[in-house]
Amino acid sequence: MNRKWQIWPRDDRGSASAELMIATPLLLLMLMAIVQFALWSHATHIAQAAAAQGLATARAHNGTSSAGAEVTRQVLDQLASGPLRDASVAAGRDAESASVTVHGTATPVLPFLSLPVHAEAAGPVERFTPDVAGG
Template identity: 55%
Template structure:
């Protein structure tokens, strides 16, 4: 009876260690995946903010593509150093519309992970239109 009890209790030795060896890396991988998603999300928000600021500067009545590029680059220099790698900013202004595109890559937390970031903003260019209605 005593031998049977020892055999029943002793048969599970090391089971918890094996479970920890398997579960711990999976738990850490899941945690890093969550952090990677947060970094990608933050990089996307930074790119969208840069696109919006560049659009606001370029679409004013006397705004130019150069003005939009300068404002967008300044914001990217201030905010993108951490989450957004290799940002590329493009501003185009036509007679009626302005469009801005920001592309880059989110900083990698997981090795080998390359998540691309893209943000666009567009709107009408502001221009002065004189009132042609004559007063009675």
């Protein structure tokens, strides 16, 4: 019998440890990426809610863009102390429309990933129009 071509079972002691050393960091990185995306999504929703509140104030009948920006900052101060960083607010109003914009970054979980957050709300300005038909 020719033993040269005979296949013997290999010794695979320690292979599970090597596989675990490779798989565990990748699994943790993937888990942290999921948490980072969830945090970014939450920060985006907070920015959108703050912009909508500011828009409601800015587009009111006697509202101003500075009042809309102030309400937006107040909402951000209440809600965004954790997930949203470096938030900046810009508000504008003219005779026809009003808009509020929020920019910032999501709090980083992964050190090499900085995700921007942007939210904008715009709408027409409320105007009082008297009923001239005499109703």
